[in-house]
Amino acid sequence: MSTSSLATARAVLTALVAAGTRHLVVAPGSRSAPLAYAAAAAHAAAALEVHVRVDERGAAFTALGIARATGRPAAVLTTSGTAVGNLLPAALEADHAEVPLVLLTADRPPELRGTGANQTTRQPGIFGDHVRAGLDLLPEDEDVPARLAPVLAALAGAPAGPVHLNVALRDPLHPAPEDGPELAGWARDLAARTGPAGPGALALPAVGAGPVPGPDAAGDRSRAVVVAGDGAGPDAARFAEALGLPLLAEPSSGARRGPNAAGAYRLLLGTALGAGVERVLLVGRPTLSRPVAALLQRPDVATAAVRPDPVAWCEPGRRREEVLPDWAAAAAFTGRGAPGWLPAWRRAGAAADDAVAALLARGPVSGPAVAAAVWAACARDGALLVAGSSNPVRDLDLAARPGPAAPPVVANRGLAGIDGTVATAAGAGLGAGRPVRALLGDLTFLHDASSLLLGTGEREPDLQVVVLNDGGGGIFATLEHGALGERDERYRDVVERFFGTPHTARLDALCAGWGAAHVRAGTAAELGRVLAAPVRGRSVVEVPADRAQLRALHARLREAVAAAAPGC
Structure with a gap:
């Protein structure tokens, strides 16, 4: 007969795997031992790939990186006390970046809380509103799968993001001799139900706003640009191509490709070409460029954003741009590119990229x-x-x-x-x-x-x-x-x-x-x-x-681009 803590650990990991988790990053600790023993059995059966790290903060960011790359939930396991606090930086990032991260923390049983017991603090709610859902799972709780289900469902909500499972465990924290066969059998059954764990396909960002419309769906012609911020996805590039619009795409947008993308666009925004922008369609979250931020605040520029679902990084009504539900509405907003608009950006973009590359090649x-x-x-x-x-x-x-x-x-x-x-x-x-x-x-x-x-x-x-x-x-x-x-x-x-x-x-x-x-x-x-x-x-x-030369370098880059595209 399995110990109660080990039974709880098996139920928790079964629910995690059922929710799509294939990777668990474990930081060592005693209170979390039942979960570690169950994880080891699941790893041996190839139901779950387990990685061990000595530092909880690094473990959490490792899990974050796994989830970012695969688009599937990844989990990090810690013991109680200060170990839990070390997860906060990764939890904050997962919250604002909408990453499905499971913060799995072991805790002392409720009778030890508030008594000054070693490594015991107030763990439930420790991440505040930076998690989509949380659960304080107590040893006497019944129907553990039913209690876990709504919390784990929040991983893939709108917006997606982290969840916190705080699991209180009582002694004994290690398996009894008779637990070995039962634990191994559970792990084999888990692997048979879910398939082998291991590396997954790389997940590319996607806004999910439906099919990109053709040019016939567009409104009047305009001098609009598409700004693709972090997580915009490849549809932003396809939309710009379909409507004949310049594309200003950040490196992590997933859209910095295709013939409409301008490389040194932030320097071009300071030219006459940038001054001619009338409309901006925002896809994803722009975070890098002060020239883009200034463009979005210009009173003579109309702004809109394709945002079919709520996002974690913006509260409704807190930004200026009109929120559009899909690409069809985006096409009606931007219209097709005005005659000569896209060719001018393409010429300027190529000239700017060449000027930047030439200057960098000549310097240190x-x-x-x-x-x-x-x-x-x-x-x-x-x-x-x-x-x-x-x-x-x-x-x-x-x-x-x-x-x-x-x-x-x-x-x-x-x-x-x-x-x-x-x-x-x-x-x-x-x-x-x-x-x-x-x-x-x-x-x-x-x-x-x-x-x-x-x-x-x-x-x-x-x-x-x-x-x-x-x-x-x-x-x-x-x-x-x-x-x-x-x-x-x-x-x-x-x-x-x-x-x-x-x-x-x-x-x-x-x-x-x-x-x-x-x-x-x-x-x-x-x-x-x-x-x-x-x-x-x-x-x-x-x-x-040598960072002493940075200000001068960036000044020369601005001058080089201005000289390369003087008529834009």
């Missing part, structure tokens, strides 16, 4: 140059590209040429934090079962370098982390803080210390400690040779750069 290694090289390598060999927040994803937005072979891109744009990015990339590789390149800044890498660590026997992702190491926070040099430090000597040291956060960390030594290969690429040629090789195992490519 820089963030945009590295971004362009990583993008091209992923397009060439099919690797998934994980873009770090801050400068790297913006460098991609500036320098990555759109095209039919544009690589799939994953980026944590829900809250755009730098935390957990290495773990997210590793999880994406494990979930999709394909090589991954992650493009990160040095601070993003240092924030999560411990996620390179793998326990003996754990499945290793094919992950190449390309780190632009400019010795601190380069993005601040391009913002108002950098301008202040440059023009006013009184603030120069303050800006450098509190925003630049300079460091002298040895990335090669860190990689050696975590068991990952390290190579330094100091020139474009060296980087090209490294990126030409297949991605195998865990490796870090360190690319040194």
Whole structure:
């Protein structure tokens, strides 16, 4: 006869697998032991793939990366106490990015709560309204599957997002001798009902607004553009092509492809061509570009968004644009492109891309140059590209040429934090079962370098982390803080210390400690040779750069694009 805690653990994992979960990331702990023993049996029977990580925060972001790459729920398991709090950053990202993440936390039984018992705190409700649903499952609860069903159904709701299962467990927390055969039989039955676990197909974003209409469904001709933000999906590109409209697509939109996509569009918005925009159709969530944000606020520009379902990142009525339910309504809003409108954008886009590429080729290694090289390598060999927040994803937005072979891109744009990015990339590789390149800044890498660590026997992702190491926070040099430090000597040291956060960390030594290969690429040629090789195992490519030149570089890029497309 199985112990009550082990029976609860089996019921919980059965429900998770039935809800589509095929990956569970486990952080070690005692109170969660019944769930760990059941997970081990499910892993042995191939009903569930289990990954073990020593750090709960990294474990949660690993599960997040798996869910991002596969589009299916992934779960993270922790013990009680502070371990639960370490899940909050990933829970926040999953909330705003609409990722189906199961936060599975073990807890002390109710009679120990509020008594000062070790590792006991108020876990139910700890994630507040950042989860779609939550359940405090107590040892005496009956019909566990019925209690779990509505919570797990919320994973795929509108909007999708994380859920919290808090499972209180009483001693004994380990299997009795007679539990082994019963546990193994349960796991075999679970595998027989659900099929083998393992890598899944890569999930591409999709707005889900029905079929894209043909040009005959459009309204009057206009000078409209389609802005494809994070998660827009390939239908945004198809819509732009069908209606003859320019496409301004962020790297993680899933739409940065096709003949209508303009690469260096944010620089073109500062030209006469950008000034001529009359209408903007927004698909997905734009997060990167101040020029796009300014465009969406222009009083002379009409704005609308294709948003068939509620989204987690926006409360109704809080944004300016008109909300449209489907592509047919979008076509009526934008109309077809005015005569000469799309050709002008195509000419300007090609000229801008050429000007950016030429300037980057003449200068020293820089963030945009590295971004362009990583993008091209992923397009060439099919690797998934994980873009770090801050400068790297913006460098991609500036320098990555759109095209039919544009690589799939994953980026944590829900809250755009730098935390957990290495773990997210590793999880994406494990979930999709394909090589991954992650493009990160040095601070993003240092924030999560411990996620390179793998326990003996754990499945290793094919992950190449390309780190632009400019010795601190380069993005601040391009913002108002950098301008202040440059023009006013009184603030120069303050800006450098509190925003630049300079460091002298040895990335090669860190990689050696975590068991990952390290190579330094100091020139474009060296980087090209490294990126030409297949991605195998865990490796870090360190690319040194000088952030003191960033403001000047971006000024030269703006000038080059303005000169390349003067009549636009």
